[in-house]
Amino acid sequence: MSRRIAFIDRDGTLIWEPGPDHPTPYQVGGLADLRLLPRNLSGLRRLHDAGFDLVMVTNQDGLGTDANPTETFEAVNAKLFEVLASEGLVFDAVLVCPHRPEDDCACRKPRTGLVDDLDFDPDGSIMIGDRESDLQFAEALGVRGYRITDYANWLALVDAALADTAGRTAFIERTTAETSIQLSLQLDGEGRYEGSVANGFLNHLLHLVARHSLIDLTVQAEGDDVDDHHLVEDVGLVLGQALREALRERRGIRRYGDALVPMDEVLCAAAIDLGGRFAFETDYTPERDMVGALSTEMVPHFFQSLAVEAKLALHLRLLAPGRNEHHRIEAMAKAFARALRAAAEPDSRAASSIPSTKGIL
Ligand SMILES: [Mg+2]
Ligand SMILES: [Zn+2]
Structure with missing residues (x-):
């Protein structure tokens, strides 16, 4: 990812x-006028710790004239930066009109000439x-722009800004007559899963996806009492929607990912393209109707629903279909997750570019 x-x-x-x-x-007008605004140091510190580079952009009307002497401007800056440096804070650039x-x-400002090269x-x-x-x-x-006068102090402003720019995250709430789902997702997570899903095997599948994609996932999902169809489909749709949101404009990612995952006698290959178009292909053919409370025919439907909403292409191939339904499904979930992780991960050699010759995904 390029710099923040x-x-x-x-x-x-x-x-x-x-x-x-x-x-x-x-x-x-001079050092006697120099006063930091409330909680400024704490706020800047928190920005710095969140990985922000600090760049000053200031309009100084007629700088260098008697009305606005350069020496005064620079003396104030020097003292200000001395104070900031005592907190380990350094401005990467000071840009002055x-x-x-x-x-x-x-x-x-509001023209952007000072920063166009950044x-x-x-x-x-x-x-x-x-x-x-x-x-x-x-x-x-x-x-995103923030006006200091809209906040109680600097720290309050920074907290709001950090929440708004938290990274590749999404929160989706979806309630219909059939299901009620809340899902939050952090793409650059550690694989943590918290699930309260009204279907044991679906919960297990989501846990595997989180763990092997290193996505942090929290899901609460309740379905109707018809069967598992609506619940599985809607969780797939909501997970796909959350992925689409968290991927934002898909800048700086690897875009393609694949994985080959053995699960005992089963061998599953997954390939993903996060290119913004839907496709789903699989050769999975269940030999049993159910695994736990999950209909096996809903497994490909889950991946399809997810892929539709996430706008991704997914191929799942059982190169060795094996003999065990549980193994087949777990292998697909893990292979999908590993391929997703690879595709969504930052590409350090193309950090700020959109991975497409069209320039858009
Ligand atoms: Mg101002
Ligand atoms: Zn200017």
């Missing part, structure tokens, strides 16, 4: 901005400012 940047305005955002009645209206509105330059992940990056022009700048960059 927190673009941060200076005056009125990091530090106090004087009001209209101050000797230097709307301008930090020295112009006035009437100069009509390309670098004054490479960053827009979904994971943010802009923090205090003015409408900061939010417009965020919009022009395609990153």
Whole structure:
């Protein structure tokens, strides 16, 4: 994944901005004016710990003129950065527009001239400012914008921003006359599973998928008392929808994944393309009607429902079908999960690109 940047305005955002009645209206006139806004250090620390690079982007009207001397601007920055450094916080870049509105330059926020050369992940990056022009700048960059005045303090703002950019996660709630499902998913997880699913074998299957894909998965699902059809189908659909959401624009992933999984006498091959189009093919032919409370005919239907919603192509081949129904299904679940993990994983050699010659998935 490419870098996550927190673009941060200076005056009125990091530090106090004087009001209209101050000797230097709307301008930090010297070190005596330097005040950090509440919980600023704690908030920046939390951003830093969450993996954000800090980049300052500031409009300094007429910087270098008598009205806004460069020495004052730099003295304030030097003291500010000294304080931040004591907390281990460093700005990777300090980007300054020295112009006035009437100069009509390309670098004054909300214009993006100062940052056009930077490479960053827009979904994971943010802009923090205090003015409408900061939010417009965020919009022009395609990153989430936050206004400090909308929050009690810096820490509250950062907590909100971290929740919004938590990474490749999804939460889906779906209630119909037939089923009620809540599912949350963290693609870059550790394979943790918490399930409360009204079908023991389906619960087992989901547990295997989470464990072998290293996706963290929490599922609560209740069905009707007709049979297992609606429940299995709807859990498949919701899991597929969550995968689609968590994959976002599928930037920087490997896209293709495969796995060859033996389960005792059974050998299953799975191949996945996260290319945004649905396909599902399998040669699985059940020899029993049920495994526990799960109809075996619902197993391919589960994978199909999932693949439809996730917009992925999935091939599941039983190269050695073996003799045991339970083994066959487990082998398919594990092979699917391993292939999914491989396909969804970041490709470090193509970190910010969409893995398609079309440029879109
Ligand atoms: Mg400002
Ligand atoms: Zn400029």
